[in-house]
Amino acid sequence: MKSPFVVCGATGNIGSRIAEILLAAGEPVRIVGRERVRLGPLAAKGAEPWPGDIGDTAFLGKVFSGARGAFILIPPKYDASDIREYQDRIGASLVSALSKSRVPRIVALSSVGAHLAEGTGPIVGLHGLETRLTALKDAEIVYLRPAYFMENHLWSIPLIRTRGVNGSLTRPDVPLPMIATEDIADATAHLFLEGKFHGHAVRYLLGPRDLTMSEATRILGEAIGKPGLRYVQFPEEEARKAMAEAGMSGSVAEAMLEMQRGFNTGIVRPTRERSEESTTPTTLEWFSKSVFARAYRAAA
Numbered sequence: 001m002k003s004p005f006v007v008c009g010a011t012g013n014i015g016s017r018i019a020e021i022l023l024a025a026g027e028p029v030r031i032v033g034r035e036r037v038r039l040g041p042l043a044a045k046g047a048e049p050w051p052g053d054i055g056d057t058a059f060l061g062k063v064f065s066g067a068r069g070a071f072i073l074i075p076p077k078y079d080a081s082d083i084r085e086y087q088d089r090i091g092a093s094l095v096s097a098l099s100k101s102r103v104p105r106i107v108a109l110s111s112v113g114a115h116l117a118e119g120t121g122p123i124v125g126l127h128g129l130e131t132r133l134t135a136l137k138d139a140e141i142v143y144l145r146p147a148y149f150m151e152n153h154l155w156s157i158p159l160i161r162t163r164g165v166n167g168s169l170t171r172p173d174v175p176l177p178m179i180a181t182e183d184i185a186d187a188t189a190h191l192f193l194e195g196k197f198h199g200h201a202v203r204y205l206l207g208p209r210d211l212t213m214s215e216a217t218r219i220l221g222e223a224i225g226k227p228g229l230r231y232v233q234f235p236e237e238e239a240r241k242a243m244a245e246a247g248m249s250g251s252v253a254e255a256m257l258e259m260q261r262g263f264n265t266g267i268v269r270p271t272r273e274r275s276e277e278s279t280t281p282t283t284l285e286w287f288s289k290s291v292f293a294r295a296y297r298a299a300a
Helices: 013-024 036-044 057-064 083-101 123-133 150-163 181-194 213-223 236-245 250-265 284-298
Strands: 005-007 029-033 048-051 069-072 105-109 140-146 165-168 176-179 200-205 230-233
Touching (some): 005 013, 013 029, 013 036, 036 048, 048 057, 057 083, 069 083, 069 181, 105 181, 140 181, 150 213, 213 284, 236 250
Parallel strands (some): 005 029, 029 048, 069 105, 105 140, 165 230
């Protein structure tokens, strides 16, 4: 009987797709998430559900026991009273459990900018996770550093509907690599299925091309029948207020503001030139017409 793969965050966009691909390939999969009910659809397809808190090291030790590979991440927690403490606690729990269970192959979801120890907001927590994982000398690890998620644009739908503009703190003219989360999941699943691990390695995933927020807004607008949709750079105080109204804690909001300053100054960027390996297929045009436009209509 094959040893299982473990997929943490299995109810999210990335984790759920990884699990589905592995299951479709006939692989045994343990899925981890906070709520058993939300794990139900994947369990119905044959996955072994493990509902629980990944901050519980003893729980994770049981999850990882006997696994031949694990996809790990630090799930977002927008109401965290201290985002850095939360990220450090989850990272320590993951690495401790992985070490005790001696999981041989690990894919860790990190981010562009994770090479920096400060000035990047929540990405600093991913730098911390990568640093902790370096202690696992006997494991083969891929540190995935994807770019700005195309799914982040979904947060703009209420703004577009109520004010007729798109906007954030990010400058309109800063080129950013943008990636669909399905491409991150596909790359991860293929790593496990093909077994192409070599020690500890960083892999960037950068989408098909870089886009500015102004360019992205034009593409999004055309997909929803608003070809003249404008992008507006908001001042920090207005962005801070909007995040509070969306339910973010003060700690998380300040971290997000710091990250966007990192975009604006250009420090949150890949440390390598774009390559065939780091370029992924899903375009923002496709994402806008399918995922974004559908969500926009559903919000009417």
